[in-house]
Amino acid sequence: MQSPVSTGPASAGALFRHLRHDLPAGVVVFLVALPLCLGIALASGVPLLAGIVSGVVGGLVVAALSGSQLSVSGPAAGLVVIVVNAIATLGSFEAFLAAVVLAGALQWLFGRLRAGDLGACFPSSVIKGMLAAIGLLLIIKQLPVAFGFASTPQLLQAVPDDSQALDAMAAVLDSVTEGAVLVAGGALLILFAWELPAVRRLPVLGRLPGALLAVLWGVGCQALLRSVAPAEALVAHQLVSLPEVTGWDSLLSQLASPDWSALSNPQIYTVALTLAVVASLETLLSLEATDRLDPLKRVAPPNRELQAQGIGNIVAGLLGGLPITAVIVRSSANIQAGARTRLSAMLHGVLLLASVLLLVELLRWIPLAALAAVLLHTGWKLAKPAVVMAAWRQGAAGFVPFAVTVAGILATDLLMGIGLGLATSLLFLIHASTRGALSMTSRGQAHLLQLSKDVSFFNKARLREHLERVQPGHSLIIDGARCSFIDRDIREALDDFVAHARQRHIGVELRSMPPVAPEGPSRPRRGWRGEAAVQSA
Numbered sequence: 214m215q216s217p218v219s220t221g222p223a224s225a226g227a228l229f230r231h232l233r234h235d236l237p238a239g240v241v242v243f244l245v246a247l248p249l250c251l252g253i254a255l256a257s258g259v260p261l262l263a264g265i266v267s268g269v270v271g272g273l274v275v276a277a278l279s280g281s282q283l284s285v286s287g288p289a290a291g292l293v294v295i296v297v298n299a300i301a302t303l304g305s306f307e308a309f310l311a312a313v314v315l316a317g318a319l320q321w322l323f324g325r326l327r328a329g330d331l332g333a334c335f336p337s338s339v340i341k342g343m344l345a346a347i348g349l350l351l352i353i354k355q356l357p358v359a360f361g362f363a364s365t366p367q368l369l370q371a372v373p374d375d376s377q378a379l380d381a382m383a384a385v386l387d388s389v390t391e392g393a394v395l396v397a398g399g400a401l402l403i404l405f406a407w408e409l410p411a412v413r414r415l416p417v418l419g420r421l422p423g424a425l426l427a428v429l430w431g432v433g434c435q436a437l438l439r440s441v442a443p444a445e446a447l448v449a450h451q452l453v454s455l456p457e458v459t460g461w462d463s464l465l466s467q468l469a470s471p472d473w474s475a476l477s478n479p480q481i482y483t484v485a486l487t488l489a490v491v492a493s494l495e496t497l498l499s500l501e502a503t504d505r506l507d508p509l510k511r512v513a514p515p516n517r518e519l520q521a522q523g524i525g526n527i528v529a530g531l532l533g534g535l536p537i538t539a540v541i542v543r544s545s546a547n548i549q550a551g552a553r554t555r556l557s558a559m560l561h562g563v564l565l566l567a568s569v570l571l572l573v574e575l576l577r578w579i580p581l582a583a584l585a586a587v588l589l590h591t592g593w594k595l596a597k598p599a600v601v602m603a604a605w606r607q608g609a610a611g612f613v614p615f616a617v618t619v620a621g622i623l624a625t626d627l628l629m630g631i632g633l634g635l636a637t638s639l640l641f642l643i644h645a646s647t648r649g650a651l652s653m654t655s656r657g658q659a660h661l662l663q664l665s666k667d668v669s670f671f672n673k674a675r676l677r678e679h680l681e682r683v684q685p686g687h688s689l690i691i692d693g694a695r696c697s698f699i700d701r702d703i704r705e706a707l708d709d710f711v712a713h714a715r716q717r718h719i720g721v722e723l724r725s726m727p728p729v730a731p732e733g734p735s736r737p738r739r740g741w742r743g744e745a746a747v748q749s750a
Contacts, residue, residue, distance in 0.1 A: 231553035238552035239560025241424040241587070242285055245546045246561055247568060247576070248453060248584050253288040257296040257535060259306050262458075262467050264288050265569055266534030270525050272562015275537060276555045278521035281513035284503045285543035285558045286525060288535040289495060292488070294626070296535065299484045308475035310530045315485035317526030320493055320519050329497060329515030338611045339634040340502050341604060342618025346630060347541055348595025349623060351588045358585035359397035361390025361451055392447050393582040396434045400427035400586030424550050424587045431583025453579040458569045469533035488526075491628060492538045496522050498631065499539040506548050546591050610645070614638040647671045653679040658687040664696035664727075668703045676703060680710050685718045694725035 246268050254264030271286030279286075300309045323329070406412050407423030418426075438446040458464045475481050497515055504512050518539065525537045547557055568576055604615040618634030625633075650672045654661045660683055668676075683689045691707065693699070714721045 234551045234553045235557040237425050238547055238550035238557040241550035242543055242547045242557060242561040243564035244428050244584060245587055246287055246543050248581060250288055253290055253293060256293045263533055263535050265565055266532050267529050267537050268565045269562050270529045270534055271537050272558050274528050275521045275525035276558035278524060280517040281500060282511055282554050283507055283544060283548050283552055284500055284539045285547050286537050286539050287543060289538040289540050292536055295487060295491060302480055303475060305472060307469055307472035310469060310471040310533060311473055311475045312481050312484040313530030313536050314471055314527050316488035317523045317530060319489035320526060321523030323493055324516045324519030324523060327516050329519045336638045338614040339618050339631060339638060342615040342634050343498060343631055344502050345596040345600055346619040346622035348592040351592030355585040355588045359582050361393030392438055392445050393451055396431045396580045397582040397586045399430050400583045403427045403430055404590040427586055428579060428583050431580040432578050435578055435580050447580050451581055453576045471530055488536050492536055493519055496539040499541040502541050503544045506545055549591060610641040643671055651675050651679060660687060660689045662689060662691045664693045666696060667698040668696060669700040670702035673702055673706060676706055683719055688720040690722045690724060692724045693727050696727050699727055
């Protein structure tokens with residue numbers, strides 16, 4: 214069995230020890246990240262290079278400082294709405310960059326204050342629901358690309374406004390590009406075939422990641438179509454597109470700089486705090502999910518991750534990039550490609566930088582349908598039926614938060630869906646903590662109230678129901694032998710009942726009552742007043 218790789222600082226020799234795994238994985242992550250960086254920048258309404266800058270910083274800066282071996286950082290689709298609204302609020306992209314720098318400083322401070330430990334408080338059902346929802350979103354968003362459309366809006370444009378269902382389907386089918394279907398279909402076959410044990414045992418091919426071969430298949434199909442049937446070849450919007458950069462001077466001239474005069478605008482601090490909190494939450498959840506997907510089951514230090522993300526966002530803001538988070542889509546692609554250490558993420562950053570300097574013409578041969586196939590396969594692995602069935606077998610307490618998280622993310626956004634899933638998990642936790650804490654046994658006019666475990670204010674309504682059964686002339690024994698904690702609200706309710714029991718001619722006996730909750734941090738715990746007291750009717 215292969216021993217886990219340390220998450221701490223490593224020597225150069227240790228970093229390159231798994232080069233045969235990390236190099237192809239870095240290439241795959243680069244090929245997945247490139248269109249995502251460009252697409253997120255386009256959706257955010259900022260220069261396309263801003264997305265590439267964030268990807269480079271996420272690979273070279275964050276990966277180098279992070280304690281995670283497999284997490285990949287870069288611009289996140291979950292921040293697009295915040296970015297668009299923030300730029301509109303602050304008035305310019307340059308002012309927004311100043312907010313990104315401030316957000317990075319706050320994230321670094323969060324890490325120093327050990328706020329990253331909050332990420333471990335999220336239940337596994339919510340994290341698995343987040344992964345499944347992201348997988349479904351990948352499938353939904355990448356299916357149009359696999360059929361030759363640039364995006365879902367372009368697919369909808371092929372449907373006449375007044376068309377019926379069958380007519381709409383026919384219109385979409387008429388607009389499908391056969392070359393894109395060939396590329397995506399062949400790439401998916403390769404990806405699924407490379408999971409078969411027989412294929413993975415092949416001497417040479419079995420060691421290559423299926424995602425890399427899927428992309429090479431797409432390039433080969435495009436080259437063949439151009440030479441044999443040019444009319445059927447994919448067109449510009451169906452291929453990877455990069456802005457023109459002729460060298461370092463050209464690259465630097467196209468980068469925006471922060472507008473520090475925006476610091477006089479009070480709204481910039483609200484934007485910075487919002488970015489810092491949202492980006493930190495997404496990072497912690499993605500880090501938790503990445504640790505669960507890690508085949509070596511390594512656990513990354515979350516506070517160190519927040520500090521690394523903070524420094525990365527400071528650098529990204531200074532260089533004109535979008536805000537950065539750890540991104541589960543790229544991280545899961547990294548894991549599926551066979552990465553072992555952070556070197557794969559760093560290599561993907563190097564390749565992103567090289568792509569805008571040296572490889573523009575070569576990258577334009579890559580069909581987006583091949584990249585869509587890689588993402589479709591990743592989405593399938595995150596949301597396949599086996600994942601749903603595993604959640605179902607955990608019972609209602611595991612499946613309902615899982616399903617609520619998935620539905621919430623699909624219906625709203627990532628953070629809202631996670632919040633709904635977390636709230637659902639808390640409801641089940643409250644239900645579990647209150648069930649069986651109190652039990653009443655009655656024989657005629659004699660009653661035994663047993664406190665079976667920790668009793669909190671959540672049990673107050675049930676306690677009142679039990680006490681109402683004790684009528685004048687009855688006797689009640691309250692037994693706390695199996696209880697270790699009583700909340701102050703419960704204590705007050707029992708005190709009130711005991712205090713009025715004599716007036717109601719009710720006999721009360723207290724047995725083995727535990728100490729009550731302390732009323733303040735400086736007050737010592739004390740026993741139950743009237744311990745073992747008996748009040749006769």
